[in-house]
Amino acid sequence: MRVAVFSTKKYDREFLTAANDSHGHSLEFFEARLTKASAPLAREFPAVCIFVNDVMDEATLTDLAQHGLRVVALRCAGFNNVDLSAAARLGIQVVRVPAYSPHAVAEHTIALLLALNRRIHRAFSRVREGNFSLDGLMGFDLHGKTAGVIGTGRIGILIAQILKGFGCNVLTFDVQQNSEVERIGAQSVSLDELISQSDLISLHCPLTPETHHLINSESIGQMKRGVVLLNTSRGGIVDTDAVIAGLKTGQVGGLAIDVYEEEADLFFEDLSSEVIHDDVFARLLTFPNVLVTGHQAFFTQEAMEQIAATTLSNITEIESGTDCPNTVTVDKVLNKTQAR
Ligand code: NAD
Numbered sequence: 001m002r003v004a005v006f007s008t009k010k011y012d013r014e015f016l017t018a019a020n021d022s023h024g025h026s027l028e029f030f031e032a033r034l035t036k037a038s039a040p041l042a043r044e045f046p047a048v049c050i051f052v053n054d055v056m057d058e059a060t061l062t063d064l065a066q067h068g069l070r071v072v073a074l075r076c077a078g079f080n081n082v083d084l085s086a087a088a089r090l091g092i093q094v095v096r097v098p099a100y101s102p103h104a105v106a107e108h109t110i111a112l113l114l115a116l117n118r119r120i121h122r123a124f125s126r127v128r129e130g131n132f133s134l135d136g137l138m139g140f141d142l143h144g145k146t147a148g149v150i151g152t153g154r155i156g157i158l159i160a161q162i163l164k165g166f167g168c169n170v171l172t173f174d175v176q177q178n179s180e181v182e183r184i185g186a187q188s189v190s191l192d193e194l195i196s197q198s199d200l201i202s203l204h205c206p207l208t209p210e211t212h213h214l215i216n217s218e219s220i221g222q223m224k225r226g227v228v229l230l231n232t233s234r235g236g237i238v239d240t241d242a243v244i245a246g247l248k249t250g251q252v253g254g255l256a257i258d259v260y261e262e263e264a265d266l267f268f269e270d271l272s273s274e275v276i277h278d279d280v281f282a283r284l285l286t287f288p289n290v291l292v293t294g295h296q297a298f299f300t301q302e303a304m305e306q307i308a309a310t311t312l313s314n315i316t317e318i319e320s321g322t323d324c325p326n327t328v329t330v331d332k333v334l335n336k337t338q339a340r
Contacts, residue, residue, distance in 0.1 A: 001319045002026045003073070004045040006034040006054050006079050009268065011304065012075075016049075019308035021167060025318050033264070036060055043067035046317055052076050052295065053264040058086035065090040071318050074328075075311040076298070080207045084330045094328045095314035099154050102305035106158035108297035109202060109232045112256035116228065116291045117142070136288065140199075143167035148198030150191070150214070151205030151233070152178040159202050160186045171198060174205070195219050200228040207234035216240040227255030232297045235261040240280050254289040258297045267294040 003267040005016065008029040028045070032038040034054035042048045044067050050056060056072055061083060070277055072082060074096040087094050115121055126133070147168040149160045160170045161184045168187035171179075173194045181188050195201070201223070205211050215229065216239040229252060231238050232285075240261050246252035260266070262278055276282050284290050310326065317324040 001047050001071070001315055002045050003028065003030045003047040003049050003315060006032060006038070006042070007051040007268070009072065012051075014280040015106055015304045015308040016312070019305070019312050025312060025315060034060065036063075039063050040068070047073060047318075049073040049075055049210070049311060050081070050316075051083065052078060054081060054266065054291055055264075056082040056087075058083045061086045061090055061092060062161050063182055065092060068283040071095065071315060073315050075307050078206055079328050080234060080236075082328075088330055093318050093324075095311075095318060095324055095326045096328050097307050097314075099304035099308040100298070100310065101300060102154035102158055104300040105145050105155045105232055105297040106162060108258060108293070109155075109159055110162050110290055112232070112258065112293065113142075113200065113202075113228070113230055116256040116289070119288075121291055122288065126185065135233065141269040145169070145199040145285060146171060148173070148194040148201040150174075150185070150194065150201065150203050152181055152188075153204065155232075156202075156204030157181070157184070159204060160184060163202075175210075186273045192222070195222050196224070198227065199224060200230065202230040203233045203237050205233060205237065205291065207236045209336040211237050213237070213239040213242075215239060215243065218244045220251060223251065225251055227251070228254040228256070229257050232258040233265050235259040245285055247290065254291075255284075255287070256291040258293045258295055260284075263295060 003025050005027055009029060013029050016027060030041055030061055034050050034056065036059055042064055046068055048064065050072065069092055072087060072094045077096060077098055079094065079096050080216045083093055083168060084094060095258060119137040119139060123137055143166060145168050147163045147170050149156050149170060149172045152160060152172045152174040157178060157180050160172055163170050164185055171189045171194045172181050172186050173189060173191045214237050220242055229243065243255055249253060260281060266278065266281065284292065314324055314326050
C-alpha cells in the first residue's frame, strides 16, 4: 500500500525501512507534522502513518477521505489525536501499536524519578565545572515512602512493581481493576486516598476527556506538601499553570515530565538557536526541582523495532482484509469503559 508517513526523523525512516523488507509497502516519508496545512501532502495516499503530535481531526480526515484515505496507522499507543467518530463516519480504519515496550516507558519514568530526587541533573553540571558542593542536592529515601500510581495498565503496573522493589508502599487507582495490583503487593484505593496519602504520584492513564487536567489546583491542594509529580503519559493530564503555582509555594516539591500540554510546537525539534515563545514552558525550566525530557520515554532500540514491525503489519492486515486486532474504534473504547 502507498503510505504517507508524517513526523519522521532519521531514526523513524531507518526502523520503518528495515521492517518494510517483509511487507513491501511503498513508504513516502515527510518530516512535517500532519496538520490541516500539511494535509494536502497526504492526498491520494490510501494510508497515512502518524505519530503523537500529528493532528487527525475531522477537517483533515474529511479532506483526505475525499482523496482516497482508507487507513490511519498510528505508530504509538495513544489515539487522543484522532477523531475516531469522524473516521468511522468516513469509513476510515484507525490502527495503533497498543504495546511495544512498556518497559521502555516505565524505566524512563524511574530514571526521571531518581534523577530528580537525587538531583543528578544538577550534580552532573556542577561536577563538570569543578563544583563539588553538596548544597541543594539533598534527596530523600524512596524506601518507606508512599507512591501513588494512577492507571495500572501495561506501564503503570510495571511502575508499581519497580517501586515495590524500592520498598515503597504503593497505592494505585484505575477505573478498571487489575488483579496484578494485589499480586505484587500494591494496594488499590480511591483517587482521593491516593492523592492525599502519596509522597510521589506517577501518571499512567491515557488522555481522555475524563483525565484532562486530572492534576489541577484542587487536587494539588489535597496532596501532601512537597509531593513529587511524574508524568510520562500525556501532557494534557496535568494543568501546567496549577503545577507552577504549586511549585512556587512548595506544595509541589518536584516535577518530572516527559510530556507537556503544548509540546507539539516544541518537542522532537532542535530549537537550541531559537527563542522559546511558550512562557509557561520557559517558566517550568527555571525551577531547580523540575526535570523535563522531550517525549523520549518510548525511545529504545527494542521499542522502535516493535513500533515499526507492528505499524507495518497493521497496514498489511487492513490491506489484505484480515481482521486487525489493533484497530481502534469508538465502540471498542466505549465497550472497554463499560466493562469497567
Ligand atoms: P494501557 O491502556 O495499558 O493502560 C492505561 C490504564 O489507564 C488502563 O488500565 C485504564 O483502565 C486506565 N485508565 C483509563 N482511564 C482512567 C482514569 N480516568 N483514571 C485512572 N485510570 C484510567 O496503556 P499503557 O500502555 O500503560 O500507556 C499509558 C499511557 O502512557 C498511554 O495512554 C500513553 O498516553 C502514554 N505513553 C507515553 C509514552 C512516552 O513515550 N512518553 C509512550 C507510550 C505510552
